[in-house]
Amino acid sequence: MSTPESPAIILFAHGARDPEWAQPFKKIKRVLEAKRPGAVVELAFLEFMAPSLADAVTKLASGGHQSITIAPLFMAQGGHLKNDLPNILEALRAEHRDTEITLLPAVGDVDAILDAIAGWLVSATAR
Amino acid sequence: MSTPESPAIILFAHGARDPEWAQPFKKIKRVLEAKRPGAVVELAFLEFMAPSLADAVTKLASGGHQSITIAPLFMAQGGHLKNDLPNILEALRAEHRDTEITLLPAVGDVDAILDAIAGWLVSATAR
Numbered sequence: 001m002s003t004p005e006s007p008a009i010i011l012f013a014h015g016a017r018d019p020e021w022a023q024p025f026k027k028i029k030r031v032l033e034a035k036r037p038g039a040v041v042e043l044a045f046l047e048f049m050a051p052s053l054a055d056a057v058t059k060l061a062s063g064g065h066q067s068i069t070i071a072p073l074f075m076a077q078g079g080h081l082k083n084d085l086p087n088i089l090e091a092l093r094a095e096h097r098d099t100e101i102t103l104l105p106a107v108g109d110v111d112a113i114l115d116a117i118a119g120w121l122v123s124a125t126a127r
Numbered sequence: 128m129s130t131p132e133s134p135a136i137i138l139f140a141h142g143a144r145d146p147e148w149a150q151p152f153k154k155i156k157r158v159l160e161a162k163r164p165g166a167v168v169e170l171a172f173l174e175f176m177a178p179s180l181a182d183a184v185t186k187l188a189s190g191g192h193q194s195i196t197i198a199p200l201f202m203a204q205g206g207h208l209k210n211d212l213p214n215i216l217e218a219l220r221a222e223h224r225d226t227e228i229t230l231l232p233a234v235g236d237v238d239a240i241l242d243a244i245a246g247w248l249v250s251a252t253a254r
Contacts, residue, residue, distance in 0.1 A: 024202060035246070073244070077147060082145065114158060116244075118155050121198055
C-alpha cells in the first residue's frame with residue numbers, strides 16, 4: 001500500500017498527438033511498479049498529452065508526498081531539458097516549498113541504458 | 128577492417144538545434160562499434176542535424192553495402208516513425224533498388240530496453 005512516505009516518482013516524457021506514443025512509458029511505469037512495490041509512479045508530459053508535470057507534482061504534493069523524483073525519459077539533452085524543464089522546476093519548487101523535488105539524469109545520460117541499447121543492437125543485427 | 132560485406136547500421140535519431148543533443152547517439156555508436164568490430168555504423172537525423180537518413184543511406188550504398196539496417200533511436204512511436212519514416216523509406220528503396228534496407232523497432236518497442244530503463248530507475252530511486 002502506498003502512503004505519503006512511499007517513494008513518489010514521475011516519469012516525464014515529451015508527449016505526442018498520437019495516443020499510442022505513450023505506450024512505452026506506460027510499460028516502464030508497470031515494470032517499475034512491479035520492481036518497487038509501494039512506490040507511487042505517475043506519468044507526465046511536456047506537451048500534447050496530459051497530465052502536465054505541474055499537475056502531476058501538485059497531485060503528489062497534495063497527497064502528502066514531501067519528496068518527489070522526476071525521471072526525464074528523453075533520449076538526449078536539448079532545449080526541452082536545458083531550457084523548458086529548469087523553468088518548470090523553478091516554478092514548481094516556488095509553489096511547493098515543503099516538497100523536495102529531485103531531478104534524475106535523462107535516459108541518454110545514463111551509460112547503463114546506452115549500453116543496453118547498444119547491446120540490443122548487437123543482437124538485433126547479428127547474422 | 129570494414130568491407131562492403133560488413134554489417135552497415137544507421138542509428139537514426141530525431142535531431143535538435145543543440146549540438147550537444149547528439150552525444151548519447153555518438154556514445155551508442157562507439158559502444159556498438161566496439162562490440163561489433165568491422166561493422167560500419169553511421170548516425171542520421173530526421174531534422175535539425177546532418178546527415179539526413181537519405182544521405183547516410185546513399186553514402187553506404189555508394190560504398191557497396193547491399194544490406195543496410197536502420198535503428199530508430201526514438202523513445203516511442205509517433206508521427207515521425209509512423210508517417211515520416213515510411214515515406215522516407217519508400218523513396219530510399221525506390222532509389223536504391225539493389226540495396227536491402229531493414230528497419231528495426233524503435234527503442235520504446237524493445238522490452239529489454241524498457242526493462243533496463245526501469246531497472247535503472249529502481250537503483251536511482253533507492254533509499
